[in-house]
Amino acid sequence: MDLLSDEFLLSLSRSHALCKCRALSRFSGSRGATQDRDSSSPLNSATAGHSDNGIETSFSQNGTRSATNSRKGRGVAKGYKLDREVKKHGKYKIMFAPGERIPMKNESEFSDGLSIVIKTNAEIHGVNRWRDVPMENKEVCYARLFQWFDIEGWSTDERVSMIVDSRLQTVYTRWRNTLHMEYKKLVNKGISLREVCPREDLSMTKWQAACDFIEDEKFQKKSRINSRNRKKKPFDHTSGKTTMLTRYRRMEKMVAAQNQPVNEDEEPPSEDAIIESNLGRRSGYIKGMGHGVEVVRGRQFSSYSVVNAELKEKLSQLETAQDKIVNLTDAYEEQSKTLKEQSKTLEETLMKLDDQKKETEACKEQNKTYSQQIDSLQCQMAKMQEFLQKFPGFHPSTFSGTAISGDCGKVGVVDGDGPRNSQSLEI
Incomplete structure (x- = not known):
C-alpha cells in the first residue's frame, strides 16, 4: 500500500509540473x-x-x-x-x-x-x-x-x-x-x-x-487576499485534466486488489480515514480530495444515517442472494455429477446388452446349423434303412446294432458276440 501511495503522489507531482509548463507556454504560442x-x-x-x-x-x-x-x-x-x-x-x-x-x-x-x-x-x-x-x-x-x-x-x-x-x-x-x-x-x-x-x-x-x-476595486482587493493565501498552501492541488477523485478511484482499486484482509472479521482502515488523519479536515472540504467529495455536516447526519442503514440492508440482501446462488450452483454441480455417473452406467449397460444381443444372434445361427445337420443325418439314416432292408435276414430291430465305420459311406453289421456277417456297403 505504501508503494501504491508513493506512485499516486509521484503522478500528482508530475501532473503539477506539466500544468506549470503549460501555464508558462500558454501565452507564448501554444x-x-x-x-x-x-x-x-x-x-x-x-x-x-x-x-x-x-x-x-x-x-x-x-x-x-x-x-x-x-x-x-x-x-x-x-x-x-x-x-x-x-x-x-x-x-x-x-x-x-x-x-x-x-x-x-x-x-x-x-x-x-x-x-x-x-x-x-x-x-x-x-x-x-x-x-x-x-x-x-x-x-x-x-x-x-x-x-x-x-x-x-x-x-x-x-x-x-x-x-x-x-x-x-x-x-x-x-x-x-x-x-x-x-x-x-x-x-x-x-x-x-x-x-x-x-x-x-x-x-x-x-x-x-x-x-x-x-x-473593479472589490475584485482587486479580493485578488490580493487570495494571492497571499495561495502562497501559504503547503502543497499544490493541481492534477491537470484528471480530477483527484478519478485518481483516487484508480488507486483504491489497486490497493483493494493487492491488500485483501487476512481475516474476514477484520476490516482495514478506509482510505478516507487515512487521508483525513494525515492531511486534516476543514469545514465543507476534505484536503487532498478536491471538490469531488461531499462532506457530511452535522445537520445531515440523520439523513445520511438512514441512507447508510438502507445501504447496509441492501448489502445484507445482496449477500443472502449471493449465498443462495452459491448453494444452487453447488447443488447443480452435484446433480450434474450424478447425472454424468448415471449416464456412464447406462452406456455400460447398453454396451452389455449389445454384446448379449450379438451372442444371442450367434447362438441362433449355430442352432440353425445344428438343426440342418440333424435333418441331414435323419435323412441319411432313413436311406440306410431302406438300403439294408434289401438284404435277406435283416430285421429292423437289428438296426440298433448297426455301426458306422470310420470311413465315410461304409457300414458294418454286428451282433452282440462280435462280427457275424460283415460287408462293406457303398452308400
Whole structure:
C-alpha cells in the first residue's frame, strides 16, 4: 500500500509540473494565432504588423487591434468532437453516485462540455458570479449542455441540479481567473488593454467587459487576499485534466486488489480515514480530495444515517442472494455429477446388452446349423434303412446294432458276440 501511495503522489507531482509548463507556454504560442471574432473577416482586417514585444498585432478598419501569436496551436475548442461522438453513439450518460460530485463515468467529456459552454455562451458583462448570470442566459447554457449529455435525475433530483450548478460556478470562476491571467500578461508587456483581445475564443465586447470586472476595486482587493493565501498552501492541488477523485478511484482499486484482509472479521482502515488523519479536515472540504467529495455536516447526519442503514440492508440482501446462488450452483454441480455417473452406467449397460444381443444372434445361427445337420443325418439314416432292408435276414430291430465305420459311406453289421456277417456297403 505504501508503494501504491508513493506512485499516486509521484503522478500528482508530475501532473503539477506539466500544468506549470503549460501555464508558462500558454501565452507564448501554444494557443495559436488569436484574433477577435468580430475582426476576423477579410473585410475588416486591413494591415498587420509586429510589435517590439514579439506579439503580432492586426489593425482593423475601426481602429482596434487584436494580438496574435506567431506560432499556431490546436485552435479553439468549439465542441466539434462532442458533436461527432453524440451523432455516432448518442448522448453521454452522466450519473452521480451518492456522496460524490464527480460523474461515475464520462467525467473528462463532461468537464470539456462545461468548459465549452461557459466560454462560448456564458454572459460576462455586468456579472460577477455564475449565480448572478440571468436565467435566460443560463437556459441557453443548459440547452447547449443537454445537446451532449443525458444527466440522470436533472428534473427529479434537486441534488443533481445543485451539483451541476456548482460545477458551472467552478468553471465560470476559473474562466474569469484565466482572463485575469491574460490581463496581467498584457500589463507586464505594456500592451494597451482596451484595444487588444488576447484570445481567439473571446470577442472584443466580452474582453472589455472582463477588463471592467478585473479593474473593479472589490475584485482587486479580493485578488490580493487570495494571492497571499495561495502562497501559504503547503502543497499544490493541481492534477491537470484528471480530477483527484478519478485518481483516487484508480488507486483504491489497486490497493483493494493487492491488500485483501487476512481475516474476514477484520476490516482495514478506509482510505478516507487515512487521508483525513494525515492531511486534516476543514469545514465543507476534505484536503487532498478536491471538490469531488461531499462532506457530511452535522445537520445531515440523520439523513445520511438512514441512507447508510438502507445501504447496509441492501448489502445484507445482496449477500443472502449471493449465498443462495452459491448453494444452487453447488447443488447443480452435484446433480450434474450424478447425472454424468448415471449416464456412464447406462452406456455400460447398453454396451452389455449389445454384446448379449450379438451372442444371442450367434447362438441362433449355430442352432440353425445344428438343426440342418440333424435333418441331414435323419435323412441319411432313413436311406440306410431302406438300403439294408434289401438284404435277406435283416430285421429292423437289428438296426440298433448297426455301426458306422470310420470311413465315410461304409457300414458294418454286428451282433452282440462280435462280427457275424460283415460287408462293406457303398452308400
